[in-house]
Amino acid sequence: MFADLKEMDIKKLSEIYDFGSRESFVSLYMNLEKTNERFIEKRKKACRSVLKGNSELIGNFDKTMQNIEKYLGMNDREHGQKGLAIFASNEHEFFRAYKLGMPVEDLMVVDASPYIRPLAKLMEDYETFGLVVLDNHRARVYVVSSGRIEDKDRITEDIMKKHKKGGMSQARFQRLRQGAIEHFLKEVSEEMVRLFSKDNVVKIIIAGPGNAKIMLKDFLPNELKCEILDSIDVDFDTADGYLVSQGEEVILKDEKEIAFKNMARLKDEILKHGLAVYGLEEIIDAVKNGHMELLLVSNGYRLRGWICEKCQLFDSGIKDKCPNCSGKVAEVDVIEEIIEFAERTGTKIEFVDDNPILQDLGGVGGLLRFNS
Helix, strand or coil, X not given: CCCCHHHCCHHHHHHCCCCCCCCCEEEEEEXXXXXXXXHHHHHHHHHHHHHCCCHHHHHHHHHHHHHHHHHHHHCCCCCCCCEEEEEEECCCCEEEEEEECCCXXXXXXXXXXXXXXXXXXHHHHCCCXXXXXXXXXXXXXXXXECCEEEEEEEEECCCCCCCCCCCCCHHHHHHHHHHHHHXXXXXXXXXXXXXXHHXXXXXXXXXXCCCHHHHHHHHCXXXXXXCEEEXXXXXXXXXXXXXXXXXXXXXXXXXXXXXXXXXXXXXXXXHXXXXXXXXXXXXXXHHHCCCEEEEEEECCCCCEEEEECCCCCXXXXXXXXXXXXXXXXXXXXXXXXXXXXXXXXXXXXXXXCXXXXXXXXXXXXXXXXXXX
């Protein structure tokens, strides 16, 4: 069974940490659409060569990889599965495997905690959305999550044909037919409310031929009307897979527009000396203390740094010991640590492509919940 991104508790993964700052967790992401048979073996060999000087770390790594490889040998790829994410540590008796309906980049990270950045990116890219396909007497209502259909319902109404019935005036027949169509659209609206409220859907796409998709809007409550992103002209019998891909294109376009607006907001707040936060030290402080509403990260940006095993202080650069408590430090990706703290404190994360303003700010920026 595929993992549903909206139900994956990424916050719990972000809270897992080896407080000895030991590289005891293996995070493995696999793109099953472009299976690289040598990827795991190559990464395993490279990691072993780095860890072999520490008998405890190499022992844990070897046993952890045995657990991962055992899982891979016993679990076949499911139909439609495009990716796999595994987080494991033999030392901490921890193992989580998630079959994914979307592809991920091949990646294996050995660190003191699960490496969650690719998951955070997936959750932004594959938002749950509602999809309704209808004509004037049939409807299919979907909830699409993690790149696949989670819930679906069909509604069919025996709407009277357009031709005139014997003994009935054309005007009366058309009034009855219009009433039947309105009853059908009301039924579709009620089903949308039921399905979409259950799955916390906040974006809706309506598709189909003719005017039925336009008429439907008049029967929707205001809270659903506000969530409609687009209407798509397609034949009612269009295949589900094509409809989902079309819906995802609309969602992706909307995400890019939101990212553009958020960057414009960040720019305005910087100029006004308002709720913007930038600069590594300020970003770290805001995200650790839960003051940040939105974290903006340049897609693919990484920054070498360190973290203290005792007080959890972290920063960029290289240190032999923590300047705060003299504790032992470990090398980390500072951006990953920022993302983990953002997940713990309920900060929304948005990955931004090729934005020169964000790059000039050091790859990360944010908007505060309130003035500090």
